[in-house]
Amino acid sequence: MRQELRSLSTGITMNVAITGHDDAPPAILLHGFPESHRTWREVEKRLEDRVRLIMPDLRGFGQTDRPAGVEAYSTETLVADIFALADELDVERFTLVGHDWGGAIAWAAALRGNPRVERLGIVNSPHPLIFQKSLVEDEAQRAASQYITAFRDPGMEAAITRMGFDTFFDKSFSKHVDLARISSDERARYIADWSRPGALTAMLNWYRASQIFVPPMGEETVMPDWVERGLPKLHMPVRVIWGIEDKALLPVQLEGMGEVGDDVEVFPLKGVGHFAPWEAPDKVADALAPFLAGN
Template sequence: MTDFPLTRIALPTGVELDVAITGPEDAPPLILLHGFPESHRTWRHVMRHFQDRYRLIAPDQRGFCNSSKPEGVENYQPKHMVADLLALADHLGIETFTLVGHDWGGAIAWMAALNHPDRVTRLVMANAAHPFTYQKALFDDPDQRMSAQYITEMRAPDFEDKVRAMGWDAYFDSRFAEPSAAVHITPEERAIYLQQWLTPGAFTAMVNWYRASPLIVPPAGVEVERPAYLSRPFPPVTQPTLLYWAMDDYALRPSLLDGIETLVSDLTLVKASGGHFVPWESPETLIAAMEDFLAA
């Protein structure tokens, strides 16, 4: 197990984040954003590998672990996490940076890159769905729509009660149901996850990310009207972008790559085997792809 010390940082956005920071202060900065249901630790292998050459900053994002958990679903709208990201960079004296994202962290990274190209110079994305292709696939791809029904379940007001009735061990097994993930989780890692989820207020705060998201998840097997904006052009991401995609991801299907080259003008796409939790399931292959991309 590779852990990094955490620094508590109060931000002008009204939250305090625990942040893992390693690497030379004067080295090029990489800010790494985790997804659900994780923490900065998802990047532990990547951070250990690159800490001799880069300044690596990996926060526990708002709502997760011991970082602040403001009450109210509205406090988990994506714009707030983007604001946290920029405030964190400002606090550390970082003007521009490479942004690395996985899962929900990738969603925040896409949004930050689109809205703040003056700050985000490059993107490294690991199984992180582009917001346009994700919304489009939820209307056009029945398999992706079926895979996303868990979001509707999580948005229900009694979801936390259902999880408690199910039992935390059973819920844990459902979150890491893909065999590729299950075989990589040791009893020690399992205990860390459960401890983080059971931090007071953390589970509701984590779920509130889904409740606050503007993403439309249509019911499976039902004809629904397709939003007109899905047929209109979408602004391109202009930063050089590495998109690493593990093709056996059940939650995020390969259809999410359809048309991605029209949405990212400088794209390096790497397709690989493996499941959703790329940063610790397949760290060696992700690191190899990052080495090539960052060197270029």
């Protein structure tokens, strides 16, 4: 695997990890919060002989630029980064795969109907319509998502700084992953990324820029207008891989998933939580391999 810094037409320099044969089918893999391209470190080892894997540090994360201001993290801008990266690498058509926030951007890119996205792979990242409906209608999901409101608080950076990055690391991952599975070297890599000037604010700005509405607990609320209007149906093949033990995104997110597109397959992973690429790289790679190869 090699890493490259690429200047994009969207005005940022993006760090990109690339592996696999140049003439293999290309796939762009997007990580989530609070990670980097290293989300895929175990999965890519199992796929690199069959697929050209392009794994960026997304805007604000890892070694990629961290623009100031919430407006720099709008969905439109984040989607534009992905197509700008494809342009920079001379990749015309590709499969797009995303986990967590990376999945949110993958959903958004696919929903815009750009034919360059040939297939969509999702790992524990909810369809925006299903997610927003569940935040209004499902009490358990609303409770599980209150952290989003906390992350939007302008005092969150100071709170994390006070607790220290080691504690933040444990709080971020301990509910989802056995910390014994994470080496001291990996922990150090993540903390080094978070410690870069402006990194914490940049990562949290993904939450602040999002249009997802999280109602307070116990409060009756109406469904946002955009939910009533609906979203386009997807026409490319979609493969959803889901760790069923996810504590942040509950199984309610799979209800109606088969109806969001013409060709949707769901692969539930029993005994696996939110960070499925860490916890079960074999299962994730097995589910992705034939899909990414176009089979």
